[in-house]
Amino acid sequence: xxxxxxxxxxxxxxxxxxxATAQVVLWDNGxxxxxxxxxxxxxxxxxxxxxxxxxxxxxxxxxxxxxWYTILWEDWAGERPVAVDVIVLTDRxxxxxxxxxxxxxxxxxxxxxxxxYYRIEVHGLDITLPSGRxxxxxxxxxxxxxxxxxxxxxxxxxxxxxxWRSKWFGFPNWVSVGAVLGTRFDIAFTVFGHVxxxxxxxxxxxxxxxxxxxxxxxxLHESDxxxxxxxxxxxxxxxxxxxxxxxxxxxxxxxxxxITVTVETAASNLPKQPLQRLALFDYATESWVTIDERTxxxxxxxxEVIIEDAPTRFxxxxxxxxxxxxxxxxxxxxxxxxxxxDHTTWTVER
Ligand SMILES: [Ca+2]
Ligand SMILES: [Ca+2]
Ligand SMILES: [Ca+2]
Numbered sequence: 001x002x003x004x005x006x007x008x009x010x011x012x013x014x015x016x017x018x019x020a021t022a023q024v025v026l027w028d029n030g031x032x033x034x035x036x037x038x039x040x041x042x043x044x045x046x047x048x049x050x051x052x053x054x055x056x057x058x059x060x061x062x063x064x065x066x067x068w069y070t071i072l073w074e075d076w077a078g079e080r081p082v083a084v085d086v087i088v089l090t091d092r093x094x095x096x097x098x099x100x101x102x103x104x105x106x107x108x109x110x111x112x113x114x115x116x117y118y119r120i121e122v123h124g125l126d127i128t129l130p131s132g133r134x135x136x137x138x139x140x141x142x143x144x145x146x147x148x149x150x151x152x153x154x155x156x157x158x159x160x161x162x163x164w165r166s167k168w169f170g171f172p173n174w175v176s177v178g179a180v181l182g183t184r185f186d187i188a189f190t191v192f193g194h195v196x197x198x199x200x201x202x203x204x205x206x207x208x209x210x211x212x213x214x215x216x217x218x219x220l221h222e223s224d225x226x227x228x229x230x231x232x233x234x235x236x237x238x239x240x241x242x243x244x245x246x247x248x249x250x251x252x253x254x255x256x257x258x259i260t261v262t263v264e265t266a267a268s269n270l271p272k273q274p275l276q277r278l279a280l281f282d283y284a285t286e287s288w289v290t291i292d293e294r295t296x297x298x299x300x301x302x303x304e305v306i307i308e309d310a311p312t313r314f315x316x317x318x319x320x321x322x323x324x325x326x327x328x329x330x331x332x333x334x335x336x337x338x339x340x341x342d343h344t345t346w347t348v349e350r
Contacts, residue, residue: 023064023123024252027055027191029158032069032151034112036185038164038177040070040150042085044142049166051150051177052089052137053187054158059199062350063088063127065192068138069109069151071117080106081140081148086122089135093163093174096134097127101141117151128196133159136191152177152185162187200249200322200346209236210243210328213338220247220344223264223302227340232333241327242274243339249322251315253348259311261324262304264343267296267331274331274339278305281323284313288325296328300342315348322346 040051066086083101090096105121120138140148152162161184162177171180178184202220207230215228232242259280267274276296279288291305307314315322324346328339 023192024194025190026057026061026063026193026195029053029055029186029189030153030155032109032112032117032188033153034110034151035154036152036181036183037071037112037149038152038162038181039147039166039169040137040139040164041148042139042141043144044147045145046147046166046168049164049168050087050137050139051162051164051187052087052135052174053162053189054091054133054135054160055191056133056158057129057131060128060130060196061193062196063129063191063193064125065121065123066125066136066138066189067119067121067192068187068189069117070120070140071112071115071149071151072140073115073147073149075116076142076146079143079146082143083141084120084122085139085141086125087137088127088129091133091135093135096129099125112151123192125193127193135163136189137187138189151188153188154184155186155188156184157186161185194350195252197347197349198251198253200251200348202247202344203249205245205247208244208246209233209241210245210338215341220341223343225300225342227342229338229340231336231338235330241277241329243328245326245341247324247326247344249324249346251320251322251346251348253350254312254315254317254320256311256315256348256350257308258349259307259314259322260304260347260349261291261307262302262343262345262347263324263326263341264300264302265296265326265339265341266298266300267328267339268333268337269298270331270333270337272331272333273298274337275329277327277329278303279325279327280307280314281325282313283316289314296339302343311348322348
């Protein structure tokens with residue numbers, strides 16, 4: 001297998017103003033189900049307690065927001081927390097970051113055992129994490145009075161229940177909440193942010209030119225020698241390719257810093273190989289942009305094209321659609337010929 005890598009540059013684009021950063025739900029552990037809660041607070045009657053629970057990120061992410069539920073014991077006499085803290089730990093409980101005294105939004109949701117509970121949200125965080133499993137927590141900060149408890153639920157998502165630590169209560173090391181409460185619980189929390197890098201698989205394809213012989217869209221997902229095969233047909237026009245395939249995918253990334261297009265293809269072994277051309281659809285100019293052109297190889301060959309020049313124009317605004325076009329031109333062959341496509345993918349990076 002041969003690999004060609006091309007770095008695209010110098011394509012100018014006047015229509016590619018940066019779009020607002022899209023925030024998506026990276027992890028959702030569900031709502032507070034009003035069964036249990038645990039001390040999670042700082043500078044209240046308690047020096048400090050932390051409750052954390054796990055979230056798994058399949059891709060590298062940037063966390064921008066965190067939401068959880070807090071019961072304010074005795075309603076803090078109507079006062080509000082002065083700030084909140086957010087913590088992120090590795091899956092071995094090593095601290096990645098602890099952000100203190102953050103601004104927050106708080107909304108009354110209901111009562112739990114006679115005390116009000118609130119949904120607290122922190123936004124504007126900028127925590128970049130490699131893919132993996134982490135423990136996260138949030139807590140309000142008081143002024144030496146009252147108490148605060150984090151709302152739990154029994155979804156038991158991730159790989160473990162919630163964990164808790166409070167030197168003040170005699171638990172200086174992390175313990176599972178089940179060890180403290182007698183029942184296993186998760187924390188009800190949601191993590192917001194965006195993925196740093198997304199592998200986008202083909203969702204659909206069409207063969208506007210040529211005859212589709214075999215293969216379905218899932219054959220494009222892996223380099224596994226399972227192919228889409230297409231044979232030539234008569235030329236529709238001298239200027240058009242004999243074989244054309246268009247592939248579509250969808251990304252959650254709205255503003256990309258880089259798009260890498262990877263294709264693995266081969267053409268019949270002919271006296272003269274056809275020209276293979278790759279193009280991406282530019283949604284800003286509504287036209288196709290050629291990103292690679294080469295003689296089609298007779299054996300499976302990977303072509304990787306890196307687009308760093310305003311790649312966001314290749315993503316449909318709002319819908320997130322990507323379109324790739326593969327063309328093969330008349331090689332002047334007198335016998336039937338064809339191509340096979342083993343793999344097409346986009347890697348979209350923020
Ligand atoms: Ca969990
Ligand atoms: Ca192959
Ligand atoms: Ca394949």
